Amino acid sequence: MNERNVTTLPLEETGGRLTLDGGALAANYAALAARAAPAECAAVVKGDAYGLGLEPAAARLWQAGARTFFVALPIEGRRLRAVLPEATIYVLNGLFAGAEPVYLAQKLRPVLGSVEEIERWSAFCRGRAGPLPAAIHVDTGMNRLGLAPTDAIGLADRRDELAFPVALILSHLACADEPSHPLTMRQLEDFRAIVALFPGVPASLANSAGTLGDPALHFDLVRPGIALYGGRARADVSALRPVVRLELRIVQLRDVHEGEPVGYGAAQTARRHTRIAVLSAGYADGLPRLAGSSDLRRGAAVMIAGRRCPLIGRISMDLITVDVTDVPADEVQAGDFATALGAGIGVDDWARHAETIGYEVLTSLGRRYHRVWHD
Template identity: 35%
Template sequence: MSTDERARAWVDVSPSALQENLQTIRKSVGPEVRILPMVKADAYGLGVKEAFGALEPMDPWGYGVAAVEEGLELREIGASRPILICSPVPMESYIDAVESGLTPSVSDLDGLLALRTACRDLGRRARFHLEIDTGIGRAGLDWRRVAEWGPKLDDIVDSSLIWEGCYTHFHSADGLDEGSLDDQWRRLQETVARLPSRPGASFVHACNSPGALRRADLAGDMVRPGIFLYGGVAGAGLPAPTPVASLRARIVLLKEASPGSTVGYGSTHTASGPERWATAAIGYGDGLPRLLGNLGEGVVRGKRAPIIGRISMDVTVLDVTGVPDTGLGDVVTFFGRSEGEEISVEEVADHAQTINYEILTGLTRRVPRIWTDDVGY
């Protein structure tokens, strides 16, 4: 079993499934392309320390994060490979990045100047990647204005800065509009061709998970997989990953409900006849989306049971009338695999009117992550 009988709710996480998904990415892009697993947001909500332990034997080029603090945590865990910060860095944080040997991505000239100042103050060198905005708009130097900012790089980049790469981010790789990928890749290539030539500026990259799976021809020198590694479908028409995470909770109360009985805030479910209700020790305070009320399901003893009523902060009620052998202490799986049945993260996300990323990263600290391949449910 993956946890003890005292646990109210938890997430089972399979390290071998994570490794298998990375191998799928590697097979898609080929052995010569570097892999930068994204481990931001606590490894998409599943635990960065354990994810690092599973990914490190796979020999990635480095790791991708979104914040300096995440990079520092990786260093504390023991990561010695390059750590690329794939979001703009606050000016005051460049000092910490340089001290810990992190690689910032730079989205504007002011940021590059701040990085250079930090290097000079510390008497150290730092690597950086230049982010080019080819259409996503949220960060990066505008590809249309390269004639304005490109020549200024020569005045800023000195011996303290190691210009290691240039990259962009695909905004629609998860959809079927491959024309947008071609447009963004072309813009990136045209921009790089107009930049000053710098030794070491050899990395050109753009692909996230869907990009790496859909268009390996655009992999460039490196890909940055994220959601696919953690068991989330990366986009329309793409191969399904091996499921990585399973959200589970124990049944802590069983109740025989009479016809006309109601359940939950607002009494949104009324028993139409005799029903058997099971209260599971999990709620939106654990990250189970409230919108699953009267829509979602859980797996009990290999069978699906509907969620009834509104989900509370700490508990969720299911109708287990169709699972007559349900007992106290039984495990309910709200997403993931259990006894031959599976509820995907995408199914949960659809009911919750959101995306699979938000389901995983929305799991709260109250739910322990149990990294094991020895699951008995």
């Protein structure tokens, strides 16, 4: 993946243009790596690199210096291996039964989060594969994946019996995005106690929020995700450089008289003679429906001709409507593009209006856009 530009659908056939900034992605990685030093900075590229595209994003992160990557699924690991033959790749969601040969063939390291998975990987290594490295996931308070602390203690006692090397001990922070949340310090203390049982094994606790937080959370390796892609990871830290710019095609301009409704459900009524622009994208393209506007609540906005223009009415599957009354008539016309992400509008702005998080907005951006990477 050494190309300068990667495109998907022809621009003239799509409702929007999604521009992905490889330079910003590399700069964000460099900033996080500097923050984490002397710990190694890995890159989390699960969820199709948070919606940006696994292969081109990973190639640029490798060029920026990342050597260790985390995915969620073996199929993501297979895709990643095809473009990064020398990378260290961990599969966060564990060891899928029957997929052991895939981990072997693709040189993937499972993140083992249960006694059953550990026994199965050990048996696979003993039976045919040889000593293949894996990570051990210990739960310190998330109550999701991971060994219970008592199981981790038992594993440490019989570590010499394992048929594979433990390459990494990791856990996952539950509340690091909320400064001063007491659970974070409790998890840190519990993780330190577990790490002490595995001398000589590298340890990893910090996600994006942890990387941007207390250096005590960094240990030997940090695993940033959302911060790499320009999303806000902590309430007290501004987002890094935006990586995504989304521009939506203006299909039509029309006038709406005062008192007339706009869109499905007549959710919003024009309070004045209103000029609206109809944009060719909707919730099928990843624009969250709850970010629409109504008479009771203000929705998201886009930028047109340097002016912030609020949505008017609901977001539908393929279209949104925007109030452009305050934009001079000679500065907006059908065929122009409105900026939905970029120019000061980020994924977290859309998320706030949709009562969700920037992660969901970013990973939901659809496949109907013309996509282009530039560096």
